[in-house]
Amino acid sequence: MAxxxxxxxxxxGFILLFALGLGGLLTWVERKQSAIMQxxxxxxxxxxxxxxxxxxxxxxxxxxxxxxxxxxxxxSAEKFLFTLAPAISVFFALIGFAVIPFGDxxxxxxxxxxxxxxxxxxxxxxxxxxxxxxxxxVVLGAxxxxxxxxxxxxxxAAAQMISYEVALGVTIFGSIMIYQTVDLQQIVHxxxxxxWGWLPAWGIFMQPLGFxxxxxxxxxxxxxxxxxxxxxxxxxxxxxxxYSGMGFGMYFLTDFVETVMISAITVTLFFGGWQVxxxxxxxxxxxxxEVWLLNNWTVALFQIASFSLKVMFFLWLQxxxxxxxxxxxxxxxxxxxxxYILPISLLNIVLTGIVIMVLK
Amino acid sequence: MNFYDIVFYLFAALTIASAxxxxxxxxxxxxxxxxxxxxxxxxxxxxxxAADFVAIVQILIYVGGILVLLLFGVMLSQKGMRVDIGxxxxxxxxxMIVVAGxxxxxxxxxxxxxxxxxxxxxxxxxxxxIGVLMMTDYLIPFEIAxxxxxxxxxxxxxxxxxx
Amino acid sequence: MLQNFAHILVFLIFGAAFxxxxxxxxxxxxxxxxxxxxLSTYExxxxxxxxxxxxxxxxxxxIALIFLIFEVEIAFLFPWAVVFKSLGTFxxxxxxxxxxxxxxxxxxxxxxxxxxWEKPANVPDTSVSPLTESKELTQLxxx
Numbered sequence: 152m153a154x155x156x157x158x159x160x161x162x163x164g165f166i167l168l169f170a171l172g173l174g175g176l177l178t179w180v181e182r183k184q185s186a187i188m189q190x191x192x193x194x195x196x197x198x199x200x201x202x203x204x205x206x207x208x209x210x211x212x213x214x215x216x217x218x219x220x221x222x223x224x225x226x227s228a229e230k231f232l233f234t235l236a237p238a239i240s241v242f243f244a245l246i247g248f249a250v251i252p253f254g255d256x257x258x259x260x261x262x263x264x265x266x267x268x269x270x271x272x273x274x275x276x277x278x279x280x281x282x283x284x285x286x287x288x289v290v291l292g293a294x295x296x297x298x299x300x301x302x303x304x305x306x307x308a309a310a311q312m313i314s315y316e317v318a319l320g321v322t323i324f325g326s327i328m329i330y331q332t333v334d335l336q337q338i339v340h341x342x343x344x345x346x347w348g349w350l351p352a353w354g355i356f357m358q359p360l361g362f363x364x365x366x367x368x369x370x371x372x373x374x375x376x377x378x379x380x381x382x383x384x385x386x387x388x389x390x391x392x393x394y395s396g397m398g399f400g401m402y403f404l405t406d407f408v409e410t411v412m413i414s415a416i417t418v419t420l421f422f423g424g425w426q427v428x429x430x431x432x433x434x435x436x437x438x439x440x441e442v443w444l445l446n447n448w449t450v451a452l453f454q455i456a457s458f459s460l461k462v463m464f465f466l467w468l469q470x471x472x473x474x475x476x477x478x479x480x481x482x483x484x485x486x487x488x489x490x491y492i493l494p495i496s497l498l499n500i501v502l503t504g505i506v507i508m509v510l511k
Numbered sequence: 512m513n514f515y516d517i518v519f520y521l522f523a524a525l526t527i528a529s530a531x532x533x534x535x536x537x538x539x540x541x542x543x544x545x546x547x548x549x550x551x552x553x554x555x556x557x558x559x560x561a562a563d564f565v566a567i568v569q570i571l572i573y574v575g576g577i578l579v580l581l582l583f584g585v586m587l588s589q590k591g592m593r594v595d596i597g598x599x600x601x602x603x604x605x606x607m608i609v610v611a612g613x614x615x616x617x618x619x620x621x622x623x624x625x626x627x628x629x630x631x632x633x634x635x636x637x638x639x640x641i642g643v644l645m646m647t648d649y650l651i652p653f654e655i656a657x658x659x660x661x662x663x664x665x666x667x668x669x670x671x672x673x674x
Numbered sequence: 675m676l677q678n679f680a681h682i683l684v685f686l687i688f689g690a691a692f693x694x695x696x697x698x699x700x701x702x703x704x705x706x707x708x709x710x711x712x713l714s715t716y717e718x719x720x721x722x723x724x725x726x727x728x729x730x731x732x733x734x735x736x737i738a739l740i741f742l743i744f745e746v747e748i749a750f751l752f753p754w755a756v757v758f759k760s761l762g763t764f765x766x767x768x769x770x771x772x773x774x775x776x777x778x779x780x781x782x783x784x785x786x787x788x789x790x791w792e793k794p795a796n797v798p799d800t801s802v803s804p805l806t807e808s809k810e811l812t813q814l815x816x817x
Contacts, residue, residue, distance in 0.1 A: 159684050167692065221705045226713040232540065238693045245692070249685040269681035272636040276567045276752060277682075283575030283745075287547065290582055294540060298715050299726045306586070310734050313579060313741040320748040327755040333638060393716055397700035401693075482791035485737070489789045493744075493780070497773060500751075504766050507759060515676075518683070558679045568749045576745040583738045587730050642753030646765040654768070656750065657775040664743040664779040668788050671736045 162268045166248045169459070174407035175210035177466060182209065184470045217403075222396030225296065232295035237394065237401035240288020244408040247281045250274035251415050252336045254425045254454040255432065258447045266425070266451065267336050274335035275327065278416060279320055282372065286312045288405065289381075293390035304389030307481060308374055308381030314488040315371040321496040322368055325361035325503040326354055326420045339424030343431070349438045351428040354421040360499050362421040364492055369413035370469060371488065373406065377476035378484055414465035422461050425454035519559050526552030539585045543578060550574045564638045736788050747776050 179194065183206060186193025197208035224233050254266030271277055286309050293305020330338045344352045355362045371378040382389030391402040418424060429437050430453055434445040445453075479487070525548060532545030550573045557566035645653050715722045750772065758765045783789060 156684065159681055160688070163685055163688050218700045219703045219705060221707060221712075222700065223708070223712050225715050227715055229538075229540075232544065234697075235544075238697060242689055242693050245689045246682075246686055249682050268685055269678050271563075271678045271682065273563050273567050273638055276564070276571070276638075279748075280567050280570040280575060283571060286575075286579055290579075290586070291540070291544065294586060294727070297726050299717070299722055299724070302726045302728075302730075306730055306734055309579070309583070310737045313738060316575075317741055317744040317748070320745070324751060324755050327752070328758065331756050331759050333752065333756060396704055397697060400700075401696075485789070485791045489740075490784065494777075497777065500773070501770065504758070504770070508763055508766055511759070514680075518680075555683075558676070561676065563679070564753065571749055572742075572745060576742045580735075580738045580742050583735050586727075587732070587735055638753050639757050642755075642757035643761065645750075645753055646757065646761050646768060650768060653750070654772060654775075657747075657772045660743055660746060661775050661779045664740065664776075665782055667739040667743075668736060668783050668786065671732055671739060672786070672788065 158262070158264055159268065162264075162266070166251070166253070166268055167245070169253070170245060170248050170408050170411050171404075173411045173462065173466065174404060175214065177407045177410060177470075178210050178213055178403075179207060180466065180470055181473070182206070184467070185474045188471075188474045214400075217397055217400030220396035222394075222398050225298070225393050227297045228393060229295040229297065232291050233393075234398070236288050236292030236295055237391075237398045237405075239291065240285070240405045241401045241408070243281060243284040243288060244405045244412065247278050247412050248415070250277050250335055251419060252339050252424055253458045254451050255340075256447075257451045265336070266455070270334075270336055272332075272334045275323065275333040275338070275420075278335075279323070282319065283313075283316050285372075285405075285409065286316075288402075289390050292394070292402070296390070296393035298393050300387045301390050301392045304381045304387050304392065308390055311374065311378065311381060311481075311484055311488075312372060314485055315368050315492075318368045318488050318492045318496060319365070319372055321493060321500065322361055322364040323420065324496075324500045325358045328500070328503050328507060329354070329357050335419055335424075339419060339426060342423040343426050345429070345438070351423060351426065353423040353426070358421060358499075358503070360495070361503075362417070364496050364499065365420070366413075366417055366465075366468075368488075368492060369417065370472065371484065373409040373413055375406070375410065375469065376473045377479050379478055380481040380484055383478055410466065410469055411462065414462045414469065417465050418458065418461040425458040427453050427457040430454070430457075515559065519556070522552045522555035522559065525549075526556065540582070543582050543585060546581070547574060547578055550578065561635075561637070563636060564641055733788075733791065736783075740783055740788065743779065744776070747773075 182194040185191075194206040194209045195203055197203070197206065197212040199208060224230055249269045250267065250271050252267035252270075257264040257266055289308045289312070290305050293301045293308070296302075326338065327333060330341045332338060332341075338354075342351075342353050346352055346356065350356065374381050382391070391399055394402060429435050430450065432447075432450065434450065435441075435443040437443075529545045529548035529552060533542045533549060534545075536542045536545060550569065554566045554569040554574065557563075557569055717723075751769070754765065754769050758769065
């Protein structure tokens with residue numbers, strides 16, 4: 152179990168590439184998917200030596216632009232906090248990935264590498280606590296900007312995020328009660344195997360209501376459409392109105408990294424994480440009795456691929472929701488959070504508890 | 512001095528330095544940012560004491576909850592930003608005597624107490640144990656806590672509404 | 675267990691380093707063409723009206739208060755949720771009592787209207803026209 156700092160660094164690099172790569176890809180997916188849904192062509196101009204690759208170079212062009220654009224601080228702003236706030240924002244968005252398991256175990260000579268940066272036994276609690284810190288980047292940035300619209304957007308965002316934080320906490324209890332653990336790797340392990348010999352034992356089949364609530368709350372927590380009243384670009388623009396260059400880039404990145412995060416947690420809690428149906432540690436065991444034996448490396452690759460594909464599916468789903476629904480009004484957002492989702496998820500806890508008690 | 516000690520002193524230094532920012536800053540929002548790091552440092556110290564659940568709850572409640580409330584309070588007050596919170600009454604002499612007295616008492620307590628030392632290898636997850644104890648030995652305090660929370664909620668909402 | 679938190683610490687340090695490096699690189703690469711208009715507060719070419727650090731509606735504070743109480747409740751629920759299967763029906767009933775008492779709290783703030791977010795009656799102040807001040811910005815532009 153002893154892992155050198157080199158291996159931790161490799162895993163850190165992998166998860167960073169995973170989050171940032173998907174985040175970058177998302178900027179492209181967002182444009183391209185909206186284009187398809189609205190019968191347009193979408194971003195396709197960025198090219199390298201005339202090679203356009205259906206606009207896939209746009210994230211790269213964005214990154215170059217973020218790095219090179221002038222990032223200025225308004226004269227009336229609080230200089231220090233104005234610079235610090237976007238960095239805090241993106242930092243708190245990234246550190247959650249430390250506990251997301253993206254595979255089981257990789258045997259590497261003598262060492263067994265756990266495919267999770269920090270196998271924390273309070274992983275889910277850690278995620279929940281870190282999600283609550285996201286509010287600081289927004290509030291401090293808004294306040295430091297000293298702009299009327301930034302303050303408006305910041306206060307809206309803060310009230311929305313803390314409201315949905317409560318709902319987020321309550322929606323995940325169904326899963327914790329079923330698996331009796333807050334260790335994410337263990338939760339994924341418990342989703343291995345099958346019901347009745349063929350249906351993968353994923354969390355969604357035990358917590359269908361929990362899943363729908365969680366996804367809704369997750370989208371609200373990341374302030375994406377239809378919950379984007381704090382940053383409605385056609386009205387108040389939001390807490391990052393004064394930011395330019397890298398400062399804006401970091402808020403932008405925070406948004407997309409949080410979207411990836413929500414997908415990753417959804418997959419981990421409700422869709423078996425890295426589990427592939429019928430794939431055990433030594434290979435595929437199909438319900439009709441066929442067995443394909445695979446070595447450890449192949450299995451690990453399958454698991455990582457499975458996790459990534461599932462995450463991508465939920466990214467696609469979030470984008471589809473984003474381009475389908477219109478923006479909610481602010482009072483509707485808060486009403487939904489406090490008066491519908493919170494009571495329903497409390498009810499979900501009671502129901503889950505009763506079912507578990509009866510089955511026992 | 513091993514790795515454990517180094518990390519301990521790092522967190523202790525972070526906590527004290529941020530607490531210094533909190534106390535000496537002229538701007539209340541900067542004080543709140545100082546408190547953010549001070550409370551996070553305390554969470555790190557809890558981890559080093561093998562209290563994993565308490566450490567996470569520290570982040571959840573103090574860093575992610577109470578501090579948000581504080582920030583809201585600061586931002587909702589019209590002149591909260593550059594208000595001078597000094598009252599003019601310095602009373603340096605008596606303050607020095609009281610502080611020195613407290614320091615002596617604390618120091619003696621630290622020195623005299625027979626601390627129960629635990630070896631690093633005994634650290635283990637605590638969430639389940641806390642759950643079991645809460646449901647058995649500490650049931651009454653646990654249920655009273657819910658009444659206390661209810662009282663706090665009703666009272667706070669009542670006071671805030673009167674504005 | 676401590677080792678796992680050490681992994682988190684390493685992750686935090688490298689995460690912070692990553693953010694810091696990004697800021698530094700962009701500082702080195704970015705263009706610099708200072709102009710006084712760029713430093714003015716953004717408000718679509720108008721000079722901003724009034725101060726932005728104002729007293730916000732007390733509702734925001736009430737929401738934060740309710741949020742904090744529920745956050746504490748959730749912290750109490752976690753240790754229960756991981757062991758309640760092994761403790762049996764009694765523990766379940768105990769927790770239902772706990773949750774029920776807090777639902778009373780929710781019902782109270784709900785019934786008293788603290789969760790309402792309807793628009794307050796607001797008469798716009800027409801005595802000051804923001805347009806009159808755009809001259810100042812024009813002068814700033816010329817400088």
